[in-house]
Amino acid sequence: MTAREAAELLEADAVQVSQIESGTVGVSAKRVRRLANNYACTDLALVDSLVAMATDRTRGWWEEYRGVLPQVNLDVAEAEHHATYLRDVVITRIPGLLQTPDYARAVFDYMNPGLSESAVDVKVDYRMRRRSAIEGDNATPYEAIIHEVALRLRVSDRKTSHAQLLQILSLIEQRVVSVRVIPTDQDGFAGSGASMMYAGGPVPQLDTGMRDSPAGVAFIDSEYQLDQLRALIHRVKSGSLQPAASRDFIHRVAKEL
Template sequence: MPLRSHATARQVRLGTELRRLREAAGLKAREAAQLLNSTSAQISQMELGFAGVSEERVRRLAAHYACTDEALIDALVAMATDRTRGWWERYRGVLPPVFQDTAEAEYHATFLREVVITHVPGLLQTAEYARALYTYVHPAMPASELEPRVEHRMKRRVVIEGGTPTPYETLIHECALRVRVADRNASRAQLQQVLNRIEEGHAKVRVIPFDQDGFGGAGISMMYAGGPLPKLDTGLRDAPTGVAFIDADAQLKQLRTLFRRIQSASLDSAASRDFIHRLTKEL
C-alpha cells in the first residue's frame, strides 16, 4: 500500500493511539514490526498516519500490547477502516488541509462545545459575516480563493442542521456579538441567525456579558469535539500556524475544566436568548 502524501488529523490520531498502546506495553517499534513481519520504519510510518492499517493488524497489535479495553479497540478499528469521503474532500488541493481536518473532526464528533470571544462561531456565521472576516484579514485575496473559504464554512453547518444534528453548545462573549465585522444590516442578520439556530434547537448558546464578574478567559478560544469514548476526545485551539489539534489526556482535562469555568461565568440559555434579542433591537 503506497504511503500517503498527507496524513489527515484523524489518521494522525489513529497512529498516535497505536503508538501510545505500544509504549504503554513497554515495546520498541522493532518488536511490533516482528509481530507483523514488517520493519521499524513501516511501524513508524503507521504511527505517524502516513501508512494505513487494517482491522486485522489493529486487533493483532492490541492483543500483542495486552490492551483489554474492547471499546477502545473497536473505536480504533472504526477509525482504521473508515472510508468516508465527506463533502470536505472536494476542497482538497483547493484549501489548506486544516479546513478539511476541522470539518472531518466536526463530522465524527459525538458532541461539540465551543468558546469564542471576538467572533461569532463559524458554525453559526452567515455567508456575509464570514466573507467580511476573510476579506478584512486578506484584503487582496482573489475571489477564486475567497469564495471556496466562505462556501466551506457554510457547508460545515450541516453537522448541527442536518437530520441528526450533533449536540452543540457554544459560549459567546458579548464582544463577539457587538463587533460589526461588516455593516449594521449584516450584524443584525448575524444576530438573527444565532437566534434562529437557538429556536430550531440546533445550538445551545450562552452569553458572557461584559459586566460579568469572575471572567478571566478573554484570551481563550477553543472547540472541544467528543469522541466515541472520552479517551478519543479532541481539542481544537487557534495557534500561530493555524489550528492545533489536542489529544493529550492532561490537556484535554484542562480544556474541559476551562469550559466549565467559563460556562459558570455565562448567562443561562434563556437569559442569553433574551440578551441577544435586546442586542438585535439596538441595531
C-alpha cells in the same frame, strides 16, 4: 517496542510500519487488536472505537477542498463530522458554524488583505458547508458559549451584524444549537486565552480539542491537555447566562442595531 519488533508483530516490513506510524496508510482491524493485546489494553470500548476509526472509509465533502485549502481545514471539518458532541467558546467573533455568508466574507476579507475574490469565495463556501455537522437527521449536539463582545463587534456593518444575530436566534428556535452568552459585566471572567472547540469522541480518550493560535488551529489530544481544556470550558460556562436568558440577551442586542 522497536520498529523491527513492531514489524514482526504486525506481519509487515519496516517501510509499512513507518507508513502506519506517519498515517500515510491505513491499518486493519486485526492489526489494531493485535497492538492493543500486545500492550495489555483491556478497555474494549476504546479498542472497538480505534478499530472503527481505522477501518472507516468515509470520503467526506471536505475532500473536495484537498489541495485547495490547507490540510488543517480538512482536519477541522472531519473532526466536526465524526464528533459525538461539539462545544465552542468564542470571545471576539461569532463561531464559524453559526456564521452567515456575509459575516464570514467580511471576516475573511479583513483577515486576508489582498486575497482574490475567488479565493474568498472558496473559504466562505467551505465554512458554510461545515454547518452540515450540526444540521439534518444525524446532527451533532452543539453548544456555543459566546462573549458579548462577539455579538456586538461589527465585522462589516449594522445590516450584516443584525442578520447574523437573527440567524443565531433562528438556529436556537429550531433547536439546532444551544447558545450561552457571557455578558461583559460578568464578574470573575478573565477570558479563555483564545477561541476553542471541544469535539467529543466515541470514548473520552478519543476526544479532540482545538484552539486558535498565531500559527492557526492547534489540535489537542493528550490526556493532560484535554483535562485542562475541559476544566477551562467548565469554568467559562459557569460564568455564562442560561440558554433562555442568553436568547433574550441576543434579542436585545439585535434590537439595538
